[in-house]
Amino acid sequence: MNKTSDPTLFFRAFDELRRKARAGDKHDADELLAALCSLVRADTNLKRASGRMSLLAEVMQRYGLTAPADTPQRSTVNELDNYVHDVRDGVSIVTCCMNRNENLVRALRSWLALRMVDEVVILDWSSARPVEDSITAAGLTDDRVTVARIDNERRWILTVAFNAAFRLSRFSRILKLDADLMVEPHFFERNRLRWGTFVAGDWRKARAGQEYINGIVYVHRDDLFAVNGFNEFIKSYGWDDSDLYSRLDARRLRRLSVDPATVRHLDHTDAERLGPPVAHTALHALLHDPSVAIKRNRFIANVLPRWGRALPMSPFLVKADGARLRLVRLGTPQESEAPAWIMEDANYYVVLEWLSRRYGLEPVLIDKVRLLELLAHHSLADLDERFGRRLVEPRDSGVPEVLALQ
Numbered sequence: 001m002n003k004t005s006d007p008t009l010f011f012r013a014f015d016e017l018r019r020k021a022r023a024g025d026k027h028d029a030d031e032l033l034a035a036l037c038s039l040v041r042a043d044t045n046l047k048r049a050s051g052r053m054s055l056l057a058e059v060m061q062r063y064g065l066t067a068p069a070d071t072p073q074r075s076t077v078n079e080l081d082n083y084v085h086d087v088r089d090g091v092s093i094v095t096c097c098m099n100r101n102e103n104l105v106r107a108l109r110s111w112l113a114l115r116m117v118d119e120v121v122i123l124d125w126s127s128a129r130p131v132e133d134s135i136t137a138a139g140l141t142d143d144r145v146t147v148a149r150i151d152n153e154r155r156w157i158l159t160v161a162f163n164a165a166f167r168l169s170r171f172s173r174i175l176k177l178d179a180d181l182m183v184e185p186h187f188f189e190r191n192r193l194r195w196g197t198f199v200a201g202d203w204r205k206a207r208a209g210q211e212y213i214n215g216i217v218y219v220h221r222d223d224l225f226a227v228n229g230f231n232e233f234i235k236s237y238g239w240d241d242s243d244l245y246s247r248l249d250a251r252r253l254r255r256l257s258v259d260p261a262t263v264r265h266l267d268h269t270d271a272e273r274l275g276p277p278v279a280h281t282a283l284h285a286l287l288h289d290p291s292v293a294i295k296r297n298r299f300i301a302n303v304l305p306r307w308g309r310a311l312p313m314s315p316f317l318v319k320a321d322g323a324r325l326r327l328v329r330l331g332t333p334q335e336s337e338a339p340a341w342i343m344e345d346a347n348y349y350v351v352l353e354w355l356s357r358r359y360g361l362e363p364v365l366i367d368k369v370r371l372l373e374l375l376a377h378h379s380l381a382d383l384d385e386r387f388g389r390r391l392v393e394p395r396d397s398g399v400p401e402v403l404a405l406q
Contacts, residue, residue: 016331021063034068038077080316090118090171096161098125101134103180110182123165126153148325159230180266190259202257231307238294283375295350359387
């Protein structure tokens with residue numbers, strides 16, 4: 001996805017640098033400063049470069065930041081949107097990983113066995129143990145593998161991570177896989193990607209215990225970027241894949257289902273998907289329930305403008321030190337951030353729906369402020385005792401609601 005250079009990128013990055021420096025995040029600020037210095041040194045407009053270097057020097061002096069070593073011959077910095085210039089015919093597997101190294105290593109072995117794969121792009125989203133170390137320790141050295149790392153990300157954001165990884169890919173077809181999906185040798189023979197189609201996982205057709213293959217998608221790179229990848233209004237677990245598929249459908253692409261016999265999901269817990277609950281109140285318990293999380297993100301996607309090319313993906317700088325790639329995130333564009341009051345409304349209405357399904361009308365009649373206070377100071381067991389569990393919706397199948405929502 002080649003774009004003209006963003007003339008505002010330096011100043012957006014400069015604002016992010018000042019924000020990090022003011023907040024005392026010296027390590028993050030030094031890293032961003034080094035990337036910006038490399039970017040300015042590569043600028044052929046000497047007058048502009050001189051002015052920008054003066055701005056950086058002022059920030060260094062004011063906040064006591066460390067000036068980077070002047071080694072431009074080894075390090076190059078580019079805008080991520082302009083990092084790939086030549087897209088060739090072939091297949092890129094793209095994945096991201098945060099602390100699922102063990103499953104990734106198992107899955108990677110199956111990916112590298114696929115003859116049709118031209119490259120595997122792995123974005124290491126601040127894993128405690130660098131993914132590159134895990135891959136090397138497992139003896140999985142292969143020229144087709146590119147590992148890029150971003151440091152200092154404190155929580156997993158699938159949409160932002162994968163949109164960054166997609167922009168590192170160099171081939172015309174992308175197979176997006178989660179880090180815990182193994183692929184069988186006959187995958188490409190059984191899942192052919194033709195023009196005007198995309199291939200996606202479908203929990204309804206999955207084998208028992210394999211319902212979480214829903215997130216796999218095999219798509220033409222041009223089609224993926226035409227809908228602007230994942231919806232970055234969604235910053236937590238759930239609905240990201242369904243939202244993407246609906247926008248590909250709207251592009252008049254025919255959805256084909258992945259042959260469930262060609263992929264295998266390595267299980268992990270809901271806590272790994274959502275993060276551990278931070279408290280035992282009813283409110284926190286509900287907001288960490290996968291089915292509630294999916295409905296919240298569906299609400300957000302439906303209320304906000306339809307995600308597309310008019311909205312910017314999160315900007316990154318790519319720093320290449322030899323064969324090693326490092327990404328530096330430049331914050332979140334305001335246009336791609338769900339307003340706080342939308343998030344609050346989403347949380348309220350999906351929790352209210354859950355309460356009405358479980359307890360009937362009584363909690364719905366409590367005003368918003370009092371209800372949220374009640375949820376913030378009582379447990380789910382307290383609510384059962386107060387309201388009584390009156391309504392339980394029957395389920396015809398054994399499929400969890402978290403999947404039925406998809």
